[in-house]
Amino acid sequence: MGGSLNxxxxxxxxxxxxxxxxxxxxxxxxxxxxxPEAQGRLQSIAILGFALAEALAIIGIALAFVIQ
Amino acid sequence: MRCPGSTERxxxxxxxxxxxxxxxxxxxxxxxxxxxxxxxDLPPVFSVAGVGVTKPMLQLVLGAVLVFGFLYLAARxxxxxxxxxxxxxxxxxxGVRNGVGRDIIxxxxxMPYVPYLVAMFxxxxxxxxxxxxxxxxxxxxxxxxxxYALAGLSWLVYNAVGIRKHGFLGYLKLQCxxxxxxxxxxxxxxxxxxxxxxxxRPVTLALRLFANMFAGHLLLIxxxxxxxxxxxxxxxxxxxxxxxxxxxxxxxVSFLELLVQFLQAYVFVLLNATYIAGALADEH
Numbered sequence: 526m527g528g529s530l531n532x533x534x535x536x537x538x539x540x541x542x543x544x545x546x547x548x549x550x551x552x553x554x555x556x557x558x559x560x561p562e563a564q565g566r567l568q569s570i571a572i573l574g575f576a577l578a579e580a581l582a583i584i585g586i587a588l589a590f591v592i593q
Numbered sequence: 594m595r596c597p598g599s600t601e602r603x604x605x606x607x608x609x610x611x612x613x614x615x616x617x618x619x620x621x622x623x624x625x626x627x628x629x630x631x632x633x634d635l636p637p638v639f640s641v642a643g644v645g646v647t648k649p650m651l652q653l654v655l656g657a658v659l660v661f662g663f664l665y666l667a668a669r670x671x672x673x674x675x676x677x678x679x680x681x682x683x684x685x686x687x688g689v690r691n692g693v694g695r696d697i698i699x700x701x702x703x704m705p706y707v708p709y710l711v712a713m714f715x716x717x718x719x720x721x722x723x724x725x726x727x728x729x730x731x732x733x734x735x736x737x738x739x740x741y742a743l744a745g746l747s748w749l750v751y752n753a754v755g756i757r758k759h760g761f762l763g764y765l766k767l768q769c770x771x772x773x774x775x776x777x778x779x780x781x782x783x784x785x786x787x788x789x790x791x792x793x794r795p796v797t798l799a800l801r802l803f804a805n806m807f808a809g810h811l812l813l814i815x816x817x818x819x820x821x822x823x824x825x826x827x828x829x830x831x832x833x834x835x836x837x838x839x840x841x842x843x844x845x846v847s848f849l850e851l852l853v854q855f856l857q858a859y860v861f862v863l864l865n866a867t868y869i870a871g872a873l874a875d876e877h
Contacts, residue, residue, distance in 0.1 A: 569696055569863060576860045580797045583804040590630060 535589035542582035549574045625822045628814040633735055633807070652723050652733045660715040689714045689862065697866040698873065706869055709750065714862040717743070717802070721854035724810055725847060732806035732854070737799070740806075744799035747865045752791070755872030767874065790871075798864060805857045809850045816843035 553571035557564045637645025667682025675683060689711045694703040717734070724732035734740045755764040768790045769783050816839045823836030 565692075566696070569692070572856070572860060573863060573867065576801065576864060580801060583797065583801045586804050586808060587800050 531589045531592060535585050538585040538589075539582050542578050542585075545578035545581075546575055549578060625819070625826075628811060628818055630807075632811070632814055635731070648731055649733045649736050649739060652720060652729065652731065653739065656716055656720045656723065656733065659719050660712065664711075664715065685715070686711055693859075693862055693866050697863065698870045702873065706754075706866070710862050710866060713743075713747075713865065714858055717861055718855065718858040721806060721858055722851070724806065724813075724854060725851055732810050734802050735806040735810050737803045737807075740799040740803035741795075743802070743861075744795040747798060747868065748795040751865070751868040751872045754869055758873055764872070767872075794868065798861065802857055802861055805853060809846075809853055812846055813843055813850065816840065816846060 549571055553567055556567050635648050637647050638651060639646055664682060664686075667678050667686075670676065670679060672679060690707050693714070694707045694710055697703075698706060720733040720739075723729045724735075734743075752764070755767065758764070759767055765787075769787045770779065771782055771786060774782060820836040820839035820843065823832045823839065825836075827833065827836075
């Protein structure tokens with residue numbers, strides 16, 4: 526089989542951000558369930574946190590393609 | 594799982610691992626070319642003075658024209674009782690204005706940045722949605738250079754805003770010296786903060802947009818091309834079934850991508866607003 530070990534490494538590296546994004550949205554859903562009127566304020570914070578956690582996965586996929 | 598022949602293997606080295614799944618399925622006889630970064634290198638449509646003009650470049654122009662046209666037509670009448678188009682424009686505008694500008698930058702001084710944020714949001718949104726519009730079907734920002742240019746613009750804006758408000762040294766101090774930290778830690782923290790706030794920010798901003806568009810489009814190509822290969826180029830009765838399943842997955846993924854494309858435009862503008870808010874922040 527062909528292919529590069531980089532991609533396996535990227536798969537492993539994506540576990541961390543995956544768990545992180547899961548935690549962020551779990552907390553967001555919890556917060557909205559407890560206090561539905563806070564949804565507007567929580568939403569932008571949740572998406573901001575999601576973007577920051579996702580940055581790690583994004584750097585990972587870029588490096589997986591760049592480093593040979 | 595059969596091992597492919599040696600010619601197949603040499604060809605496979607250049608391909609990425611997404612091809613592995615299909616190569617295992619194809620039974621070793623064929624030449625399935627897995628899509629990779631090379632799938633995004635489109636030939637120039639035409640060339641001006643030796644410089645090739647490619648499809649994503651044309652899409653940038655088309656996107657700008659469409660955004661201008663939509664917002665101009667929606668704002669032209671300014672009727673007291675809005676028509677359908679004006680209503681859509683006002684809803685979209687106020688979503689960015691209140692949901693991003695006012696909530697993040699703060700109600701005191703968000704107004705000067707609203708045109709910038711609104712224009713950027715719609716420009717990115719339409720360019721991302723080009724990936725799903727029939728006959729265009731290519732996300733402009735899956736070319737990294739486009740996303741880097743946009744992030745460079747936002748880097749210039751938030752730094753200029755901060756320098757205008759605090760002066761050059763004051764702005765550097767605001768961005769690089771965290772408050773409430775002991776003097777002993779400062780030599781460690783100042784380079785880190787400088788690196789993180791002034792150098793890495795535009796890079797992650799651009800990479801986030803680029804990599805999301807790139808990965809999403811790559812996934813779609815893989816499902817479409819792989820499905821076609823399984824349906825048309827196999828002798829086993831089961832592979833066409835898997836191919837049709839791949840096509841159905843491609844449709845499902847397209848809808849997921851619509852959401853991702855919207856979310857990335859939103860996140861890009863949200864982070865822009867956050868950076869501007871950070872540059873405007875008073876000493877604390």
